[in-house]
Amino acid sequence: MRFGGATIVDDVSFTVPAGLFVSIIGPNGAGKTSLFNLLSGLYSPSAGSVWLRGDDITGMPPFARVRHGLGRSFQLTTVFTGLSTLENTRLAAQASHPGNYAFWRGAGHNRAARERAAWALETVGLAGKERVVAGSLSHGDKRKLDLAILLCSEPEVLLLDEPTAGVSAEEVPVMLEVIRRIRQVEGKTVLMVEHKMDVVHDLSDRVAVLANGALVAYDTPAAVMADPFVRSAYLGVT
């Protein structure tokens, strides 16, 4: 992909087998978020293609990719601050369970959406805070809500963009536990951009290392950490 004359993400080609947890690491400006934007459809590639579950989705707009099973969290939390946490998840669940009710029917009548919304809040550890207005949640809770909203769209593949960014130190393990649960219980495929090496090491099946827009390594965490090129180029270890 190019911006103007600059090539931002260049010749990055990799395959993520279903059910695997892949982390993408690399120094600032390596093109991690740009790569995510290509995958989620916010940017279109100048060359190359994106495939999801056997289909070429390169030309699909973002919402169509959501319907195709691709869910994305953002670096900045995207929750509706004026709605309660339950209303936030219910809205997202409504999208994937439209139901066949007329507009004047209560939101509560859509049972599938209601259950999905409650389940998602429970999964991320926000049970008991259903009625809290999202705007008054702590930053960590907002990120959890962000994940819950993501779960409500029932994605097969989750793109997580630095899920622990801006989360206070004591909340990071909680957040990781939530992600681990999503991965293990739900068996979802996860792609995660992350800075913190310990996080990456513990959670990932595979680690992809980006540097200057190029894929320099793609292997198990242990193998990547042992790679001399990665150690010198990214980890700063000689």
Next chain:
Amino acid sequence: MSTFVLLTLTGLALAAMYFLLAAGLSLIFGLMDVLNFAHGAFFTWGAYSAWWTIDQVSPAGTGSTPAFFLAIVVATVVGAALATIVEVGLLRPLYARPIFQVLVTLGAGLTLSQLTSVIWRPDARVFAQPNWLSDTSTILGARVPNNRFLLIAAALLVLAGMLLFLKKTRYGLIVRAGAENREMVRALGIDVDRAFTLVFALGGALAGLGGAFGAAYFGSIDPSFGSVNLIFAFIVVVIGGLGSVTGSALAAVVIGLAQQFGNYYTSWAGDFVIVLLLAAVLLLRPGGLMGSTR
């Protein structure tokens, strides 16, 4: 005392009419960022279709009770239908171009209002209503026309209905979320355009209803009926806070009472006080009484 009661009740009835017009405007702006200048025309058409219905059903110059209630229903349906046509036919292609939207709603408003004077001639028409509506009831010595009470009751019902709709229904949830961040709702995979049409139709229905009640309130109508009241409705929306139904209700009460009391004591103070209030709110609370500060 009787003067005070009369002015208060009449002011509240005026407030009820402004609210019916402003509630739709406020929701439309909150969700869609559209300044709908055609809203006054929906009001005018509500008034004319109510008058026309009574004229067709009742003998000339009188208004029977069934005819009046039929007229209310017709006005509401006409308002909703016109609003749907304007939204689907004219606004939908223009959501990416805000200036064109303003021009198109302004143009649609002028055309629709002008159409009433083409069809029914420009001179004012007397709105015939059942006797029990134009008769007065005496409260604390004040002789208050009954249509004032009916108007206040209708506005309260509409307010309660709208709050329930927003709070309890799934489209209400989409409308509230969309007012906060439309693109995010779309990113969730929700068809926001359908919510736009629904909100526009709802706003049009309320404007049509307001037009019919407004005709009963003033006793006569003319083609400029909607545009005159639209100005005050816009002021109500701004003072109440864009997108807030409760805010519109509060602001409508303030404006209605200020106008009635102001006009009673001088011939010019009513409108002047309202403009002063508008200026004060814009200076002290630019988001309006209940508005967000976005």
